[in-house]
Amino acid sequence: MALSHLKSSSSGSNFLKPLATAFSLRRPISTSTDPITVETSVPFTTHRCDPPSRTVETSPQELLSFFRDMATMRRMEIAADSLYKAKLIRGFCHLYDGQEAVAVGMEAAITKKDSIITAYRDHCTFLGRGGTLLEIFSELMGRQGGCSSGKGGSMHFYKKKSGFYGGHGIVGAQVPLGCGLAFAHKYNKDDAVAFALYGDGAANQGQLFEALNISALWDLPVILVYGMGTAEWRAAKSPSYYKRGDYVPGLKVDGMDAFAVKQACKFAKEHALKSGPI
Amino acid sequence: MTVRDALNSALDEEMSADPKVFLMGEEVGEYQGAYKISKGLLDKYGPERVLDTPITEAGFTGIGVGAAYHGLKPVIEFMTFNFSMQAIDHIINSAAKSNYMSAGQISVPIVFRGPNGAAAGVGAQHSHCYASWYASCPGLKVLSPYSSEDARGLLKAAIRDPDPVVFLENELLYGETFPVSAEVLDSSFCVPIGKAKIEREGKDVTITAFSKMVGYALKAAEILAKEGISAEVINLRSIRPLDRDTINASVRKTNRLVTVEEGFPQHGVGAEICASVVEESFGYLDAPVERIAGADVPMPYAANLERLAVPQVEDIVRAAKRACYRSVPMAAAA
Numbered sequence: 001m002a003l004s005h006l007k008s009s010s011s012g013s014n015f016l017k018p019l020a021t022a023f024s025l026r027r028p029i030s031t032s033t034d035p036i037t038v039e040t041s042v043p044f045t046t047h048r049c050d051p052p053s054r055t056v057e058t059s060p061q062e063l064l065s066f067f068r069d070m071a072t073m074r075r076m077e078i079a080a081d082s083l084y085k086a087k088l089i090r091g092f093c094h095l096y097d098g099q100e101a102v103a104v105g106m107e108a109a110i111t112k113k114d115s116i117i118t119a120y121r122d123h124c125t126f127l128g129r130g131g132t133l134l135e136i137f138s139e140l141m142g143r144q145g146g147c148s149s150g151k152g153g154s155m156h157f158y159k160k161k162s163g164f165y166g167g168h169g170i171v172g173a174q175v176p177l178g179c180g181l182a183f184a185h186k187y188n189k190d191d192a193v194a195f196a197l198y199g200d201g202a203a204n205q206g207q208l209f210e211a212l213n214i215s216a217l218w219d220l221p222v223i224l225v226y227g228m229g230t231a232e233w234r235a236a237k238s239p240s241y242y243k244r245g246d247y248v249p250g251l252k253v254d255g256m257d258a259f260a261v262k263q264a265c266k267f268a269k270e271h272a273l274k275s276g277p278i
Numbered sequence: 279m280t281v282r283d284a285l286n287s288a289l290d291e292e293m294s295a296d297p298k299v300f301l302m303g304e305e306v307g308e309y310q311g312a313y314k315i316s317k318g319l320l321d322k323y324g325p326e327r328v329l330d331t332p333i334t335e336a337g338f339t340g341i342g343v344g345a346a347y348h349g350l351k352p353v354i355e356f357m358t359f360n361f362s363m364q365a366i367d368h369i370i371n372s373a374a375k376s377n378y379m380s381a382g383q384i385s386v387p388i389v390f391r392g393p394n395g396a397a398a399g400v401g402a403q404h405s406h407c408y409a410s411w412y413a414s415c416p417g418l419k420v421l422s423p424y425s426s427e428d429a430r431g432l433l434k435a436a437i438r439d440p441d442p443v444v445f446l447e448n449e450l451l452y453g454e455t456f457p458v459s460a461e462v463l464d465s466s467f468c469v470p471i472g473k474a475k476i477e478r479e480g481k482d483v484t485i486t487a488f489s490k491m492v493g494y495a496l497k498a499a500e501i502l503a504k505e506g507i508s509a510e511v512i513n514l515r516s517i518r519p520l521d522r523d524t525i526n527a528s529v530r531k532t533n534r535l536v537t538v539e540e541g542f543p544q545h546g547v548g549a550e551i552c553a554s555v556v557e558e559s560f561g562y563l564d565a566p567v568e569r570i571a572g573a574d575v576p577m578p579y580a581a582n583l584e585r586l587a588v589p590q591v592e593d594i595v596r597a598a599k600r601a602c603y604r605s606v607p608m609a610a611a612a
Contacts, residue, residue, distance in 0.1 A: 115348065149381035158380040165347050165384070170371050176337050177372055180344015187300070187326065187350060194344075210337025217332070 030060040040260035047242050049249035049278070052267035056259040062108065066258050069107075070100040073124040076133060080123065080140060089140045092169075093154050096124040102227055103128040105261025106195065110269060112162040113190065115181040117174045118197040120155035122167045125197070129164035131157065163192075172205030174198060175224065179211040182222035182272070193221040193272045195265070200226075203241055212277060216248050219276035223268040227255055249278050279463075282452040284426035285315045288433040289353065291465045293323055296351060299437055300327040302342055303355030303392075312357050313393065313452055339365030339390075343372045346388040346442075353437060356392035359408045359446065373442040374417030389436045391445035394422070395489065395540045396588050398450065402576035407541030409488070410550070412444040413518040419471055420518040422446040424492040426456040428515055431469025439471065446517075448489045474521035476528070480510035483534040483598050486525060486551055488514040491538045491589065498594035507602055517547060525551060526559045533564040534601040538594055543571035568597040 035057050044051035077097035084093040096103070099121075106116070107128045118125050123136055131147060139146025140154055147157050148167075156167040165181060168174045178196025185192045202208055203226060215222050226241040242250035249271070253264040271278045279287075293299045300323075305312045307320040307330040320328040331338040335356065342352040356362045362369065369390060376384045395407040413420045419441055423429040429447070436443040461467060477492060478499050487495040492513045499509040510528050514521065529535050535555055537548030548569040555567060573587040 117344070147381075148379060148383075151381050152379045156379040158383045160347075160380075160383045165344075166376075166380070168372070170367055173340060173367060173372055176340020176368070177344035177347065179337075180341040180346070181348050182344075183341055184345045184348035184350050187345070188348075207336040207340060210332070210334035211340055213332060213334065214337055214341060218329075 029064055031064070032060045033062075035059055036063070038259050040254065040263060041257045042254050042260070044260070044264065045242065045252035047240075047245070047250035047252075048247075049251065049271065051251070052263050054263075056263045058259060058262075066104050066108070069104045069128070070258070072133070073097070073100040073103065073127060076127065076136065077123065080137075083137075083140065089154065090142065091153055092120065093140070094121040096121050099227060099255060100124060101258040102225075102255050102261050105258040106225075106265045108258070108262045109265035110195070111192070113192045114269070115163045115165055115178070115185070115192065115194040116197070117165040117178040117181060117194065118167070119171060119174050119199065119202065120167070120169050121199075122155065122157050126157040126159060126164060126167070129159050130162040131159055131164075172198065172202035172207050175202060175205070175208040176211035178224070179215045179220055179222045179277075182215065182220040182277075183218070185221055186219070191273060193223060193269050195223045195225055197225045197227065200241075203244065212245060212248060215277040221272040222277045223265070223272050224277065245277070248276075251278065279426045279430075279458045280453055280455050281423070281426050281429045281447075282313065282315060284429035284458070285433055285447070285452075286317055286319075288430045288437075289316060289319060290322070292434055292437040293319065293327065295465070296437075298349065299351045299353065300329065300345075301353045301355065302329040302331055302338055304331055304333055304357050306330060306355050311355075313449065315452070316355070335361050335364035336368065339368040340372065342388055343368050343386060346373070346386045347376070347384055349387075351387045351389075351437060353389045353391060356390065358397075358404060358449070359392055359394040360404050360406050362390065362392070362408065369412070369418070369442070369444070370415055374415050376417075377441065378417055385440050386442045387440045389433075389439075389443045389445055391433070391436075392447060393449040393452075394446035395448060396572070396577060396584075399579060399581065399584065400577075401579045405577035407539070407572070408444075409446055409517050409539065409541055410546045412446075413520070413547065413550070414545075415518075417442065418518060419443045419516070420446065421471065421516055422448075422488040423515065424451070424489055424513050426458050427462045428469060428475075428513070430458075430462055431467055432471070432515060435468045435471050438468070443471075446489065451490055451493075454493075469515065472516045472519040472521060474515055474524040475513045476510060476524070477513045478509070478511040480508040480532065482508045482532055483536060483601050484510045484512060484525070484528040484532045485536045485538060485594065485598060486512045486514055486548075487538040488517060488547070489540070491540055494589065494591050495538055495594055497591045498598065501591070501595050502598055505599075505604075507598060507604070509598055514547075520550065520554065522554045522558065526555060529555050529559050530562045533562055534598075535563070536568040536570060536594065536597045536601055538570045538589060540572050540588055543569060543574055546571050565601045565603065568601050570594055570597050
């Protein structure tokens with residue numbers, strides 16, 4: 001999509017034309033599904049478990065879809081930022097730009113039967129679960145065509161039929177809820193898992209440790225995914241978040257590397273189904 | 279049938295009828311329930327459906343709500359509703375509001391149940407009534423049974439309901455026996471949510487009450503009858519939605535109202551009933567609405583102080599007489 005824009009712009013682009021023909025942008029983009037292997041940028045660091053392999057299998061089609069999805073997410077969030085500054089989006093607007101690789105890598109490793117739940121930084125996660133740009137912008141601007149009919153707002157996007165359970169405003173609440181989704185997966189014996197995404201604020205919440213204790217006790221197939229946020233030195237005594245589960249195994253992953261995220265999520269899903277929380 | 283057996287049989291039948299129903303709480307399994315409400319259920323349904331939890335209300339309530347998001351039907355037991363405050367964010371923000379915020383995508387078919395209000399000698403932190411707290415929140419249904427018929431019918435209705443229900447029981451009522459008809463014992467028996475029950479018909483004054491206070495109101499009505507005052511006693515059953523139609527119809531008949539509750543007076547259930555009657559039936563009132571509530575102090579421990587802090591039958595009788603202009607009004611006495 002970005003490439004076709006370059007091609008069609010006319011005024012002031014005389015200097016672009018020779019470049020365009022030089023790189024022959026008319027060459028079709030590969031949709032090949034032939035496997036390619038890549039190495040993750042850094043090795044995985046582990047706590048109480050063995051790391052997955054650094055070698056990740058992908059394909060040209062997957063590479064292109066990663067690029068397309070991440071670029072769309074980035075443009076979407078920047079546009080939302082402009083709308084928010086223009087006061088066309090009211091209340092809160094928490095942006096995910098910079099973390100696109102996490103949403104995209106995770107989707108590549110799981111199915112829509114698996115559940116994802118997150119806090120309020122949910123625009124891109126919702127897009128990854130099958131949401132459309134129209135639904136997202138309509139909701140942000142309070143229109144009836146929004147994914148929550150304008151009744152939820154930025155922090156309350158849901159898509160139950162593709163396993164996305166929100167969209168929660170209270171820091172930390174999504175973690176016990178995610179453990180509850182995992183409980184339901186186990187109860188129904190459907191071989192699916194739940195991913196509960198959280199940040200630095202939630203990492204110190206008591207309810208996270210309460211839910212993690214119960215999940216470990218009952219072997220619930222839940223994966224707690226930590227990412228980003230508040231200044232570590234201000235809020236957390238121990239910034240090694242992947243070790244904070246203590247008796248629960250943990251994995252430290254480079255969130256800027258979509259392939260590392262994909263590999264880690266695949267590994268985590270297998271672990272959760274076999275041995276409980278990670 | 280005792281209220282305890284009524285609740286136990288309702289849980290048993292609903293768990294048997296729907297495999298998605300499960301029970302979670304402290305001591306509900308191996309201990310057979312802190313008040314033996316879930317006796318026998320662990321043996322019958324196994325540890326996958328009757329789950330003992332650690333003492334971590336925020337954690338297990340959140341897990342219950344998450345399971346409900348996915349379509350299961352949890353019954354979460356709080357050992358008393360005082361401990362529900364540890365989990366109140368999940369009850370209100372995760373459960374009650376989700377259906378609205380998601381424009382109907384997420385429904386939360388969960389029941390939060392347990393004893394509410396004063397027990398005997400348990401002190402201030404274990405005696406709080408949460409009826410008005412939860413009843414103020416849109417998205418929740420709040421029920422409070424009195425008799426065994428109420429307990430069975432309302433719990434079954436609550437478990438079958440697709441929305442979050444707060445089910446306020448009373449510890450001192452668990453051991454009380456009430457007569458039940460064959461209809462009540464049938465496994466399909468249900469009491470509709472949002473309908474109050476007229477426990478005793480009368481024509482001079484309406485007395486509204488819920489839970490244990492219904493028993494006190496009925497005793498007060500007996501005493502009043504001997505003095506020539508015919509009291510109509512309404513058992514609210516449902517605090518939210520409140521059965522405003524039944525209450526207003528009764529007040530339009532009797533022209534006088536006494537509201538009774540065990541909880542604290544300010545912003546209580548009686549305040550809401552009074553406002554509702556003033557809004558809809560002001561012209562029919564012949565006397566100011568009388569509110570009987572618990573004393574505006576944290577519950578004391580000593581037995582004599584505790585007795586003074588909770589409404590007694592004599593308080594209801596005096597209030598009814600005041601409403602009927604049969605005794606000196608409060609202002610003149612003060």
